[in-house]
Amino acid sequence: MSLPNSENATTLENAMQLMIQTFHKYSGNEGDKYTLSKVELKEMLTKELGSYLGRRCKCRLSVEKIMGDLDSNNDGEVDFTEFIILVGALTVACNDFFLDGLNVRSEHPWKTR
């Protein structure tokens, strides 16, 4: 299984590549190149998800809370699987927001978890 090169990647493959690229863009900045330290996590949250998290990603306590929630193996770092869980949760929240906008959820309350 390898990543098709971008030109012939499908929309979904493109999304997957963008997530991998984004993680490695920040994880490689300090310490372990394949995990996000607290500093790297804060930079990624601020630069990549600022419009979702707003001021929360600038506030140390919030970053520590997010780090605590993500760091399921308690090694003080966020690895790729923990990062994908964050992105997945935010994407589901966005889709719910999108369905709210379409007034779908009020008609189909079971549509969401």
Next chain:
Amino acid sequence: MSLPNSENATTLENAMQLMIQTFHKYSGNEGDKYTLSKVELKEMLTKELGSYLGRRCKCRLSVEKIMGDLDSNNDGEVDFTEFIILVGALTVACNDFFLDGLNVRSEHPWKTR
């Protein structure tokens, strides 16, 4: 929380939007517009993930197996959260493959789950 329009979306926001768009592109084809039926799931797997799943996404049994694995609430449909779990798992597998290519995992076997 809303999706920033694409021009000023970050790489990660772009990936999230692509996943939402892809799901709704196929879920809207028949039956419930906000879930993937078996037919819609097969079409999505074939067109979007053909290079990952190869022949498996054309074979009825494999699609049923994937549907069975994804359909955690057993309603015979794949909802958005179940779809994101599939994409997340495939993305982690791709990242592992990417790290294998860099001979990272042999040096850091704990790097993966």
